[in-house]
Amino acid sequence: xxxxxxxxxxxxxxxxxxxxxxxxxxxxxxxxxxxxxxxxxxxxxxxxxxxxxxxxxxxxxxxxxxxxxxxxxxxxxxxxxxxxxxxxxxxxxxxxxxxxxxxxxxxxxxxxxxxxxxxxxxxxxxxxxxxxxxxxxxxxxxxxxxxxxxxxxxxxxxxxxxxxxxxxxxxxxxxxxxxxxxxxxxxxxxxxxxxxxxxxxxxxxxxxxxxxxxxxxxxxxxxxxxxxxxxxxxxxxxxxxxxxxxxxxxxxxxxxxxxxxxxxxxxxxxxxxxxxxxxxxxxxxxxxxxxxxxxxxxxxxxxxxxxxxxxxxxxxxxxxxxxxxxxxxxxxxxxxxxxxxxxxxxxxxxxxxxxxxxxxxxxxxxxxxxxxxxxxxxxxxxxxxxxxxxxxxxxxxxxxxxxxxxxxxxxxxxxxxxxxxxxxxxxxxxxxxxxxxxxxxxxxxxxxxxxxxxxxxxxxxxxxxxxxxxxxxxxxxxxxxxxxxxxxxxxxxxxxxxxxxxxx
Ligand code: C2O
Ligand code: CU
Ligand code: CU
Numbered sequence: 001x002x003x004x005x006x007x008x009x010x011x012x013x014x015x016x017x018x019x020x021x022x023x024x025x026x027x028x029x030x031x032x033x034x035x036x037x038x039x040x041x042x043x044x045x046x047x048x049x050x051x052x053x054x055x056x057x058x059x060x061x062x063x064x065x066x067x068x069x070x071x072x073x074x075x076x077x078x079x080x081x082x083x084x085x086x087x088x089x090x091x092x093x094x095x096x097x098x099x100x101x102x103x104x105x106x107x108x109x110x111x112x113x114x115x116x117x118x119x120x121x122x123x124x125x126x127x128x129x130x131x132x133x134x135x136x137x138x139x140x141x142x143x144x145x146x147x148x149x150x151x152x153x154x155x156x157x158x159x160x161x162x163x164x165x166x167x168x169x170x171x172x173x174x175x176x177x178x179x180x181x182x183x184x185x186x187x188x189x190x191x192x193x194x195x196x197x198x199x200x201x202x203x204x205x206x207x208x209x210x211x212x213x214x215x216x217x218x219x220x221x222x223x224x225x226x227x228x229x230x231x232x233x234x235x236x237x238x239x240x241x242x243x244x245x246x247x248x249x250x251x252x253x254x255x256x257x258x259x260x261x262x263x264x265x266x267x268x269x270x271x272x273x274x275x276x277x278x279x280x281x282x283x284x285x286x287x288x289x290x291x292x293x294x295x296x297x298x299x300x301x302x303x304x305x306x307x308x309x310x311x312x313x314x315x316x317x318x319x320x321x322x323x324x325x326x327x328x329x330x331x332x333x334x335x336x337x338x339x340x341x342x343x344x345x346x347x348x349x350x351x352x353x354x355x356x357x358x359x360x361x362x363x364x365x366x367x368x369x370x371x372x373x374x375x376x377x378x379x380x381x382x383x384x385x386x387x388x389x390x391x392x393x394x395x396x397x398x399x400x401x402x403x404x405x406x407x408x409x410x411x412x413x414x415x416x417x418x419x420x421x422x423x424x425x426x427x428x429x430x431x432x433x434x435x436x437x438x439x440x441x442x443x444x445x446x447x448x449x450x451x452x453x454x455x456x457x458x459x460x461x462x463x464x465x466x467x468x469x470x471x472x473x474x475x476x477x478x479x480x481x482x483x484x485x486x487x488x489x490x491x492x493x494x495x496x497x498x499x500x501x502x503x504x
Contacts, residue, residue, distance in 0.1 A: 038335040039232045042316060045339035047243040053199040054180060054206070054237055057098035066107040066150065069100055071122065073141075073164075073178060074115045080240050084215045089116060089176040095238040097162070097180030099204060102153050104186035109150035114141040119166060120173055122147070124182060125298060126160035126280055126423070126443045131467035131489065134420055137167035137390060138467060138498075155423065156363050156441070157189035158282035159254045159300045161206075167390060167484075171260045171476035175219050175229055177238070179258045181206065188360050189283060193353035195252040195304065201352070202252045203244060206237050207317075207340060209259045221477070226380060226413055228261035228477030230333045234317065236341050243342040250352035251343065252277070252304050253315070257295040260476040262333055263414060263446065264317040266340070267292035268305070272313065275355055278302030281423030281441025283359040288436030292318065296416040296446035298474035301437065304355060307345040315341045322448035328413055364425040364441045365402045367456035373404040376471075376485075378447065379411040380478055383471070387482030395471075395487035396496040399463040405455045409447035415478065417453070418444040420469035421461055421489075428454040444474055463491045466498060 059069045076094025077085040091097025102108045112122050112135075119142045123135035132139070133149035141147045160182040164173035181204050195201035209231030211218040219229050236242045257264055268274070268291075275287040280300050293301050307313070320334035329335055374395065377384050386394065397403060404427070407417045423441035426434040430451045438445065445453050465488055472484035488496035 038330060040337045041233050041339050042337045043339070045241050047339075047342040048241050049239050049243070051203075051242040051244040051341065052237045052239045054096055054099045054204055056198060057092070057100045064107070066109050067102055068109045068111065070111045070113070071097060072113045072115055073120060073122070075117070078177070078238065080210070080212065080235070080238070086212065086215050086217055088217065089173070089178050091178060091180055095177040096206065097178070099180060099198070100162070100182040102184060104153050104155065104157070104184060107150065107152050109148060111146060111148050112141060113146040114143055117143055118169070119143060120164040120169075120178070121166055122162055123165040123420075124160065124162050125418075126158065127151075127182070128155045128421055128423070128461060130462050131421070131464045131469050134469055135162070136165050136420065136470050140166060153184055155184060156282040156360065157186040158184045158280070158441070159256065159278065159302060160184060161256055161258065161300070163258070165470070167388065168480050171228060171480050172219060174258070174476055175260050176217065179206065181254070181256060184282075192356055192359060194277065194355070195248060195250050195352060201246065201248040201250065203254065204237060204256070205253045205341065206256045206258045207264060208235055209233075209262045210235050210240075225331055227332045228475050230262055230336075231259075234338045234340050243344055245344045245346065246307055247346045247350055248307070248352050249349045250304050250306055250355070252302060255293070255295060255301045255303060257297050257299050259297055261297060263294065263296045263320055263322070265292055265294045265320055267316055267318050269314040269316055272305070274303045274305040276301055276303050276437055277355070277359060279437065279440035280443045282363065284436070284440040285360065285362055286358045287355050290437065293437055294320070294446065296414070296444065296474065297476065298416065298418050298444040299446065305343070307343065307349060309345055309349050310347045311345050313343050314339050315343070322414060324414065324448065328449070332414055364423055365456045365458040366425065367402065367404055367427055370402045370404045370456060371398075373406060376405060376407045376417070378407065378409045378415045378417065378473065378483065380413065380481070380483060382482055383485045386485070388472075388484040388486075391498055392486065393468050393488050393496040393498055394485040397459045397487055397489055398492050399489050400460055402456060402458045405457060406452060407445070407447065407455060408452040409449055412449050414446070414448050415473045415475060415483070416444055416446045417471065418474040419457060419471045422457045422459060424455040424457040426453055427456050459489050461489055463489050463494065465490045465494050465496045468496070468498065
């Protein structure tokens with residue numbers, strides 16, 4: 001038998017070996033996770049499938065002039081790859097939904113029917129409308145039930161969109177396929193010589209991450225991915241490996257980031273310049289020449305790209321430049337690259353009118369009449385330290401006033417900030433005047449860690465002290481876990497009180 005000191009030594013040596021083995025194993029695991037955590041489809045995409053263009057939604061106009069659309073939320077199957085059926089959700093179809101289109105000044109009504117196995121909502125992202133029509137978490141539609149909001153379109157021509165907003169399940173409902181575009185037209189934009197033939201030289205580009213596991217859509221969050229669901233490939237309008245044939249010299253792309261967490265940095269493979277003509281809330285004052293544009297979830301940009309006869313060019317999503325450290329960059333998908341969409345120009349192209357030098361006058365407040373400043377500190381744990389509570393109104397604003405909101409990401413991971421009902425001006429972004437891509441009307445703004453933005457918002461819709469609007473991070477899993485707050489618009493002196501029964 002070994003003497004006590006020797007036995008102790010052997011035990012200690014054994015323990016050391018065990019610790020070393022464990023550390024090595026953990027290290028190898030982390031390295032493996034790290035190395036496997038970036039994805040790229042650049043250069044390997046075959047572009048075998050013609051881009052699906054969501055149909056324009058049919059509508060009827062009654063004698064009073066109200067334009068009525070019908071949207072059925074339904075389950076179905078989609079063949080993302082030939083011969084492989086995947087269970088998906090969609091509006092009036094199996095995946096995504098038709099493009100709704102209405103003009104400024106029109107009265108619109110949407111008959112929403114929920115044929116899903118669970119309750120959901122339909123929110124009109126970017127739309128200025130009464131809170132009770134907004135389709136946020138207070139306007140739940142039970143399975144088998146319907147909901148018919150109506151409002152008058154009172155905002156400039158723009159690329160808006162719609163998607164579900166059930167509290168706690170938004171990421172899943174959007175990822176399964178519930179989203180669509182809502183285009184607003186107006187007289188000033190119709191006067192401009194811009195490409196405007198839908199699906200021909202004016203193309204909806206709804207970009208989403210996706211991951212297939214067998215024939216199933218896989219929505220799992222990978223390890224260390226606090227950002228939420230990230231896919232291993234992208235699709236446009238529900239089409240994998242898409243190409244689009246174009247026959248005009250100038251092509252307008254209405255880019256929508258409808259992914260649930262991915263921040264895309266769009267650029268063409270030859271880094272060609274393009275003109276940005278519109279942002280979330282409509283056309284810019286003048287086109288801005290860029291060769292890349294970053295869009296976080298929920299954001300839109302309208303760009304116009306010049307094509308040469310017979311050429312092909314690929315719209316890509318490049319690595320994210322957001323000042324992230326290597327760890328959060330890798331696990332927020334910042335190192336990933338994607339081939340998004342190939343444009344194939346016909347051998348001869350129809351000539352397009354030159355882009356105008358100026359577009360439309362600004363529609364957003366300049367802040368000169370701002371009545372107060374508020375501060376919103378963003379972390380995954382909540383906004384200003386509070387998690388979303390359906391029964392609590394966090395912010396009360398007075399109808400007809402302008403406010404300044406300073407939104408600060410004080411977290412170690414990327415977030416963004418979306419406000420319902422309004423289009424705001426970015427007065428200051430990270431201590432400087434906003435770059436052109438943030439200078440127009442915005443409803444969603446990307447905020448990398450330790451970045452602040454000063455926003456000016458004007459609340460001129462109808463007051464409703466009982467029904468709040470939302471503001472939240474549009475990384476949808478963050479929204480689901482509580483990175484959301486509620487604001488109500490009231491008449492001067494009125495108190496906001498959520499309707500009884502709305503509290504969960
Ligand atoms: Cu696009 Cu509150 O959402
Ligand atoms: Cu919204
Ligand atoms: Cu977030």
